Amino acid sequence: MERQVYVSDSGRELAREVLIHGPISRAELGRRLGLSPASLTRLSKPFLDRGWFIEAAETVQGATGRPAKPLDVQVDSRRFVGVKVTGESAFGVITDLRAGALGQGERSLAGHDVDAVVEAVSDLVAGLRDGDGVEVSGLGVSIGGNVADQRVVTRAPFLGWRNIALADRLERELGIPVTVENDVTALTTAEQWFGAVRGRPAFAVVTIGAGVGYGLVMHDRVVTTADSGLGLGGHLPLDPNGPLCLDGHRGCSTAMLAIPSITLQLGIALGREVDYDEVLRLAESGHPLAVSVTSAAGRALGRMMATIANIAMVDTIVLSGEGVALWNAIGDLALATLAEDRDPDATPVEINVDDAGFVSWARGAAAVAIQAALGRLRLPA
Amino acid sequence: MERQVYVSDSGRELAREVLIHGPISRAELGRRLGLSPASLTRLSKPFLDRGWFIEAAETVQGATGRPAKPLDVQVDSRRFVGVKVTGESAFGVITDLRAGALGQGERSLAGHDVDAVVEAVSDLVAGLRDGDGVEVSGLGVSIGGNVADQRVVTRAPFLGWRNIALADRLERELGIPVTVENDVTALTTAEQWFGAVRGRPAFAVVTIGAGVGYGLVMHDRVVTTADSGLGLGGHLPLDPNGPLCLDGHRGCSTAMLAIPSITLQLGIALGREVDYDEVLRLAESGHPLAVSVTSAAGRALGRMMATIANIAMVDTIVLSGEGVALWNAIGDLALATLAEDRDPDATPVEINVDDAGFVSWARGAAAVAIQAALGRLRLPA
DNA sequence: CCAAGTTATTTCTGTCGTAGAAATAACTCA
DNA sequence: TGAGTTATTTCTACGACAGAAATAACTTGG
Numbered sequence: 030m031e032r033q034v035y036v037s038d039s040g041r042e043l044a045r046e047v048l049i050h051g052p053i054s055r056a057e058l059g060r061r062l063g064l065s066p067a068s069l070t071r072l073s074k075p076f077l078d079r080g081w082f083i084e085a086a087e088t089v090q091g092a093t094g095r096p097a098k099p100l101d102v103q104v105d106s107r108r109f110v111g112v113k114v115t116g117e118s119a120f121g122v123i124t125d126l127r128a129g130a131l132g133q134g135e136r137s138l139a140g141h142d143v144d145a146v147v148e149a150v151s152d153l154v155a156g157l158r159d160g161d162g163v164e165v166s167g168l169g170v171s172i173g174g175n176v177a178d179q180r181v182v183t184r185a186p187f188l189g190w191r192n193i194a195l196a197d198r199l200e201r202e203l204g205i206p207v208t209v210e211n212d213v214t215a216l217t218t219a220e221q222w223f224g225a226v227r228g229r230p231a232f233a234v235v236t237i238g239a240g241v242g243y244g245l246v247m248h249d250r251v252v253t254t255a256d257s258g259l260g261l262g263g264h265l266p267l268d269p270n271g272p273l274c275l276d277g278h279r280g281c282s283t284a285m286l287a288i289p290s291i292t293l294q295l296g297i298a299l300g301r302e303v304d305y306d307e308v309l310r311l312a313e314s315g316h317p318l319a320v321s322v323t324s325a326a327g328r329a330l331g332r333m334m335a336t337i338a339n340i341a342m343v344d345t346i347v348l349s350g351e352g353v354a355l356w357n358a359i360g361d362l363a364l365a366t367l368a369e370d371r372d373p374d375a376t377p378v379e380i381n382v383d384d385a386g387f388v389s390w391a392r393g394a395a396a397v398a399i400q401a402a403l404g405r406l407r408l409p410a
Numbered sequence: 411m412e413r414q415v416y417v418s419d420s421g422r423e424l425a426r427e428v429l430i431h432g433p434i435s436r437a438e439l440g441r442r443l444g445l446s447p448a449s450l451t452r453l454s455k456p457f458l459d460r461g462w463f464i465e466a467a468e469t470v471q472g473a474t475g476r477p478a479k480p481l482d483v484q485v486d487s488r489r490f491v492g493v494k495v496t497g498e499s500a501f502g503v504i505t506d507l508r509a510g511a512l513g514q515g516e517r518s519l520a521g522h523d524v525d526a527v528v529e530a531v532s533d534l535v536a537g538l539r540d541g542d543g544v545e546v547s548g549l550g551v552s553i554g555g556n557v558a559d560q561r562v563v564t565r566a567p568f569l570g571w572r573n574i575a576l577a578d579r580l581e582r583e584l585g586i587p588v589t590v591e592n593d594v595t596a597l598t599t600a601e602q603w604f605g606a607v608r609g610r611p612a613f614a615v616v617t618i619g620a621g622v623g624y625g626l627v628m629h630d631r632v633v634t635t636a637d638s639g640l641g642l643g644g645h646l647p648l649d650p651n652g653p654l655c656l657d658g659h660r661g662c663s664t665a666m667l668a669i670p671s672i673t674l675q676l677g678i679a680l681g682r683e684v685d686y687d688e689v690l691r692l693a694e695s696g697h698p699l700a701v702s703v704t705s706a707a708g709r710a711l712g713r714m715m716a717t718i719a720n721i722a723m724v725d726t727i728v729l730s731g732e733g734v735a736l737w738n739a740i741g742d743l744a745l746a747t748l749a750e751d752r753d754p755d756a757t758p759v760e761i762n763v764d765d766a767g768f769v770s771w772a773r774g775a776a777a778v779a780i781q782a783a784l785g786r787l788r789l790p791a
Numbered sequence: 792c793c794a795a796g797t798t799a800t801t802t803c804t805g806t807c808g809t810a811g812a813a814a815t816a817a818c819t820c821a
Numbered sequence: 822t823g824a825g826t827t828a829t830t831t832c833t834a835c836g837a838c839a840g841a842a843a844t845a846a847c848t849t850g851g
Binding site: 435436437447448450451452473474475476477478479 | 825826827828829830831832
């Protein structure tokens with residue numbers, strides 16, 4: 030095997046900073062990382078020599094002095110695949126080094142047993158791999174549930190799994206490094222490294238979809254605990270007059286905001302089934318029952334965001350997931366409710382809406398694969 | 411001035427680890443700090459030579475091998491003073507190196523102007539300084555409100571202050587380093603370094619007193635923001651049927667839990683004034699009105715703690731402040747309510763009650779002075 | 792057009808913090 | 822009492838780092 034060069038902690042931090050903030054000058058990198066100009070030259074050279082970094086077109090920077098030569102990553106030097114596994118299907122994207130989706134695909138699951146899931150994921154990855162010939166350096170798989178050490182699914186209620194060494198299994202099947210992670214944690218990582226709020230030291234993520242998810246970044250690190258798969262943000266008490274969720278919580282996050290709950294509430298009121306898009310269309314057009322359901326959801330979301338801002342001490346919240354179209358219908362009401370529950374002197378809470386829909390889940394999976402690749406980075410000699 | 415020796419980052423981390431976790435062996439320190447045995451010997455020697463560290467009595471450690479010589483700090487090598495300033499008084503303690511209170515004192519404020527406060531604090535410090543002759547190495551001052559850079563009180567509503575360079579002023583008066591901090595942040599620091607939960611990478615603090623305070627430690631660091639003085643935890647919506655706070659929030663944290671609100675609620679019900687101790691005594695003896703008020707408080711506290719655990723992603727909460735005696739009356743009800751709002755599969759939330767009362771505020775002030783002293787540590791040559 | 796000034800980057804070199812390895816120490820146990 | 826184990830110290834080499842100087846690439850004003 031080709032001899033490889035150890036990358037120091039400082040080198041790894043440099044790579045991360047260029048990946049997240051590039052294009053960026055050595056001078057600015059020095060300021061951010063607390064390294065001298067000599068160190069910046071020394072540390073960046075191995076990356077430039079091997080095609081990981083490029084020097085971007087020079088930018089005008091104002092006053093006098095030697096123009097900077099900003100460093101950037103070569104986004105097309107590697108490909109990654111991210112796959113989100115649900116109870117019905119595996120949905121995936123193939124991405125560049127910044128988790129930009131270049132293609133997507135989906136495979137239904139023949140069953141919930143490990144073999145069926147591995148088969149669907151493998152077939153999906155094979156399909157995504159056929160492309161421009163760029164090497165796929167890693168696969169990320171995200172799943173609703175608890176994951177240990179990014180290797181073992183310890184609990185996945187949608188699949189009925191306990192203690193499945195999914196990463197090992199997929200690595201044997203595919204021959205590339207595999208990283209497994211809880212889906213909300215993965216999505217939060219994607220927002221941290223590649224989202225509109227990338228680089229912020231603290232922010233929260235709320236996902237609206239089949240359930241309601243909650244993620245947190247604090248001090249530049251995604252917060253994970255043993256409970257990260259349980260979805261503790263999914264059952265916050267938000268409306269004492271709200272509907273019940275399947276766990277019996279009246280007016281909790283899931284009861285108020287999850288797609289199945291919203292469509293069910295309006296469906297019962299109308300006496301017929303409606304899908305989510307229709308709910309939102311009816312609300313936009315002023316249908317009183319639809320407005321009632323979505324307004325209650327808006328107030329609940331506002332209360333949830335205020336609680337998050339006040340308790341997690343963040344002033345940036347990202348909304349994501351396949352249900353974020355709700356924001357278009359009720360965003361103003363949510364913001365008004367947030368303001369009621371927040372000290373008027375407090376920093377305004379900035380809401381970022383990631384409207385990529387279901388693709389965000391798969392990009393999250395790719396992001397943790399990219400992060401893991403950076404963590405095990407070795408440069409060829 | 412005596413020539414001084416620079417302390418490296420590793421040396422400083424070592425000192426912090428011994429301060430928080432001592433007595434502790436070099437071998438264990440090496441494992442925790444990622445340093446080699448050679449480095450442990452090299453880094454600890456300057457501290458041992460100058461009396462900062464001592465080698466504790468050897469401890470029996472089980473199996474075979476050379477017995478360890480645990481390192482500890484010499485707690486009596488320095489003294490610190492911590493002062494909590496309220497709208498009426500300055501309350502202070504003199505402490506050892508681990509913020510252990512050795513004496514206390516209080517001075518009423520002659521007024522809210524800076525001169526009056528500085529006079530009261532200086533007099534208090536002078537009184538505390540007379541003692542065993544050990545040098546006072548620093549003063550910490552904690553205050554309800556916003557503090558910038560641990561130097562300038564940018565906002566202190568109880569005193570009517572804006573942008574007061576309190577640290578500079580007190581340093582000129584007293585001739586020792588002064589650190590100023592928000593009172594809840596200071597108390598959180600004391601719990602982090604010297605409390606029963608010291609060393610935990612994540613926990614929350616709830617204080618019950620004249621108001622309700624909320625602090626957070628995440629990834630081994632106290633979370634502070636520009637809003638840290640506003641008390642955002644003080645107005646969480648907890649009980650839609652609760653009383654109003656002075657800001658007009660129905661059933662918020664302050665309305666439900668703060669001492670003035672509890673005594674006022676029962677006082678109105680009884681048609682006479684009651685103090686806090688009496689409220690708790692009446693509740694303990696089964697007085698129905700007192701039980702009603704404190705039970706509502708208990709349920710509110712339970713809901714608040716559940717929200718904190720779920721949103722801040724902590725499984726440890728410290729209760730402190732002069733109002734924590736409430737816990738004796740309603741702790742079981744609070745825990746039951748917490749359980750209702752928390753996934754039964756989630757890690758149980760551990761509640762730590764710091765029953766030192768008002769002394770905890772002053773110890774908090776001392777803790778930030780100790781932490782600041784460690785940050786500027788130099789060793790005599 | 793050119794020299795001075797400014798800011799960025801590279802090169803050279805010395806310093807210092809680190810760990811590996813070996814030595815030493817202090818115990819237990821058979 | 823010697824072997825084995827774990828902790829700590831000593832010795833020494835190595836590598837990461839920054840300071841200083843050199844070089845580079847611009848702007849600006851005369």
